[in-house]
Amino acid sequence: MSGPVTILIDGVEVSARPGQTILDAADEAGIYIPRLCHLPGLAPFGSCRVCTVTANGRPCASCTTPVTPGMIVENDTERLREMRRQIVEMLFSEGNHFCMFCEKSGNCELQAMAYRLGIPASRYPGIWPVRDVDSTHPDILIDRNRCILCGRCVRASRDVDGKQVFGFVGRGHGKRIAVLGDARLRDSGVDVTDAAIDVCPVGAILRKGTAFRVPIGQRRFDKEPIGADIEARKEKP
């Protein structure tokens, strides 16, 4: 492999390895690009599109697009922020999200993203789909009302747990997460120790008996907005 390449993110020079994605390079440089489906350690997926940036003027998902030498990336522009707000609003309106009494509240990446992007309410017509809840497993619960189809559980189950318990079925707006085909969680071979259980960004896959343990004020996003950990990596001048 050849040496590092330099790219420009919002005018800041960032050094990246050839083949590295824009998002990974930005992370290392302490520049936060909003994202929902991406999770370090899992294969890039490119489904939520929240990480959309422009690279040499063309919009692309930064989590799946590799850097090229001299690439000019725009990330924090009003146009892109607005696009991300719209995408996050779409995720809210296509599912059934009631943050005020959701046990993931305060630890939810979707909710935190809405706060970070400054979304007061969704502008899209609510669809209120009828979706299934599966609580047949003694320790694990899946509530599809809150699923944002990020595919993290699919990837974790396949690539980390070596099981392929989760997968997508259907298409378009009818797409949903399935367990081993049409099985119930109880019969799926999923274990409470599986990585797939811990990667859900929202309150769709949950461990039973852990709800509301952490008091308000100490939850994951109570003190700092989502992405603050990445921004903390930026070298202080």
Next chain:
Amino acid sequence: MSETLESTVRRICRSHGGDPTRLMDIARDVQDRFGCVAPAAMDLISRITGAPRVEVESLVSFYSFLSRSPKGQVVIRLCDDIIDRMHGYHRVARAFSEELGIGLGETTADGKISLERTACIGLSDQAPAALVNEVPVTELSTDRAREIVAGLREHMDPRRLVTRSGDGQNAHPLVRAMVRNNLRQVGPLVFSEQVRGKAISNALAMSPAEVIRAVKNARLRGRGGAGFPAGMKWEYARASTGERKFVIGNADEGEPGTFKDRVLLTELPDRVFAGMTIAGYAIGAKEGILYLRGEYAYLRPYLEAVLAQRRSDGLLGPKVAGKNPFAFDIRIQMGAGAYVCGEESALLESCEGRRGDPRNRPPFPAQKGYLGGPTVVNNVETLCCVTKILEAGPAEFAQHGSTGSTGTKLLSVSGDCRLPGIYEVPFGTPLAEVLRLAQGEDAFAVQVGGPSGQLVSRTEFTRTIDYENLATGGSIMVFGPGRNLLEIVHAFLEFFADESCGYCTPCRAGTAFLLRMVERIAAGRGEPADLARMEELGLTMKAASRCGLGQTAANPVLTSLVNFRPVYDALVKEDPEGFRRSFELDKAVMEAELLSGRRSKHAGIEKGGHR
């Protein structure tokens, strides 16, 4: 019964080598045999092929021609595309429904006949049309619908519904379809006289690099919609390293209103296969795949026979005869009802036996395509052009059309015109000329390039058909005076919402919202602000969607908002009393009323609005 299921599924899996990448074929065969791919069959397929159970389910749930619950022995699929709707789809559907005693999406109680709707089946020039299992039936009327049901009740054999064959090879014993070619204008290139085998022998007398140069000199651009220069694509694939390389002929033809590939496959399959063979020689591939949409399954036996003939003539096989003999063969991969599978990377997924989710790019197919090997995907018409270029030389080809768009284009013209059908015109032909030829001059709007293209108004009929101006994969839908613009836009949005693979947010959710917003406007409950909101949403879908489907799915809205603004403006109104027109008080309180068992007092308020 379960023993038969097990042994049959075993036999089917075995006939496809137990290969999990051939899951499409396996699932299709199981569907054909049992009328469904039931959970028990999926368990078996998973066990035998080693494909994870959830992937089998995922595949079966994705394609509209596969189902986990039983379908009738005969499935009638009515095409409900906008063109069919304009030509009496609703009447015909009602006749079928009454005669069968079932609604759309249902199966008769005896389990014999199912009635369904489907997207465009490539017969818009002879609408309304339907598929009865694999057999196309065209120009349906209510009487014909009743006859079909009576016939099926009697013999349950869709092939016997074909009382007269169409023209040309539609009458070939292996096709025997009532489909007509409607070949209205034959141009100097694609439909010119052909000399069988000449293009291949010319190509094999050249080096692969010279073949690529010839295609580049002809300045051939892809005919499938995106217009990518074919020679350049081949050059990338040639330069990519990989043990196995592949050439794929894209015969998915899913864009509503196009049917030119159907006619090419019927009349010029040798040209298509020769083009694939030449591409194989040029990039160093030994294997070719024709991806044939499920709707065209009736052409398969005939196409297989053409392939067999080419093998025995030495035009395919271990030693394609010529100055530099090389090995090349072609297999047919059937699709199963999914528009997105025409997108080249989704097509690759489908060929590998998975649901048709497009892939992330890079890598591009030319770098890493089918089974990881460098792969060229070309449209059927592009491949016919390749054959012509190698037959007559690049100069002859490039002398037709315009500088940036050489050659001719096949147009599939349908809708409100007297002569729907196929027109081969040189690039640069004005739309008005096409309308004159097809006798549809009084159109008030024309959809150029199918739902993913643009809806243009009369003032734009002077624009020319070419890559620089009105680009089109071939679909030209003509809408005469009196047609309802919002009904057209709505039909297209329904199509995209149905066909989105669901992978990415802007397309999956955006199509669902646009559909609802247009419904609201059409119902007279739209507000002026809705128009701006639809436009914003459309632009986000265009920029942020993962593949061409989502990137173009808002085009019906975006282009009609520009070209037919007054129609929208007349429908959306600011409420004089400041009510939000989109808000329906009755609906909003309905659930509460049901729960409480009382009617809300607002029932007395005349204006069902909300300040």
